Amino acid sequence: MPTEQLMPTSQADKQAEKQEVKGYFETTGFDRWNRIYSESTDVNRVQRNIRIGHQKTVDNVLAWLQEQGNLGGRSFCDAGCGVGSLTLPLAQAGAGSIAASDLSEAMVQEAARRAAEAGIAPGRIQFQASDLESVSGRYDTVVCLDVFIHYPQQPAEEMVRHLAGLAEQHLIVSFAPYTPVLAVLKKIGQLFPGPSKTTRAYTLREQGIVKAAEAEGFVLKRRSLNKAPFYFSRLLAFERA
Numbered sequence: 001m002p003t004e005q006l007m008p009t010s011q012a013d014k015q016a017e018k019q020e021v022k023g024y025f026e027t028t029g030f031d032r033w034n035r036i037y038s039e040s041t042d043v044n045r046v047q048r049n050i051r052i053g054h055q056k057t058v059d060n061v062l063a064w065l066q067e068q069g070n071l072g073g074r075s076f077c078d079a080g081c082g083v084g085s086l087t088l089p090l091a092q093a094g095a096g097s098i099a100a101s102d103l104s105e106a107m108v109q110e111a112a113r114r115a116a117e118a119g120i121a122p123g124r125i126q127f128q129a130s131d132l133e134s135v136s137g138r139y140d141t142v143v144c145l146d147v148f149i150h151y152p153q154q155p156a157e158e159m160v161r162h163l164a165g166l167a168e169q170h171l172i173v174s175f176a177p178y179t180p181v182l183a184v185l186k187k188i189g190q191l192f193p194g195p196s197k198t199t200r201a202y203t204l205r206e207q208g209i210v211k212a213a214e215a216e217g218f219v220l221k222r223r224s225l226n227k228a229p230f231y232f233s234r235l236l237a238f239e240r241a
């Protein structure tokens with residue numbers, strides 16, 4: 001991922017960047033991230049550490065949700081589900097219903113394949129290929145993990161407000177946080193190293209994300225920072241006030 005942090009300057013630029021991301025995750029990116037989010041041994045050190053870090057984030061979310069109890073009586077939206085890293089264990093933990101979407105059709109198909117392989121009954125999860133802007137419906141809880149790395153600050157805040165508008169009670173998001181240290185690492189290419197530099201990677205200021213959720217009537221309840229070498233993810237959990 002390139003180390004520069006450039007803001008798309010027009011709607012056309014934003015659409016072009018979205019198509020770039022979509023194309024990446026339909027081809028080279030799908031193969032790479034499908035291996036990372038699996039038990040494959042065909043990964044390098046960086047990819048293995050990203051797998052470890054992402055799993056920490058997923059485990060945190062599952063623990064927080066299970067602490068709330070009664071998953072069976074709740075509806076969930078996993079926006080940007082990837083290959084189902086959160087969707088599948090959430091279904092196995094007894095979630096009432098789950099809508100899972102991703103920009104990449106290839107990712108959605110792989111998530112559905114993994115769900116079937118895991119013995120999750122057809123219909124328990126509603127899979128859909130969709131960008132974040134097109135996600136709709138009403139859910140008790142909306143979750144969006146490690147997707148905002150593809151969004152600059154202002155569009156990311158707009159997406160937080162959009163997703164908050166779909167959530168009845170809970171909103172959980174994660175993103176690569178802006179800090180002076182990470183900014184330096186990103187600038188010199190140590191945060192997103194090697195051939196994975198295929199799409200832009202953005203770090204975000206937490207204050208802006210929090211304010212966007214607050215504007216939709218949510219309050220911040222929990223936060224954590226999950227990290228491994230080459231993986232940094234700020235996880236925020238909001239509840240409707």
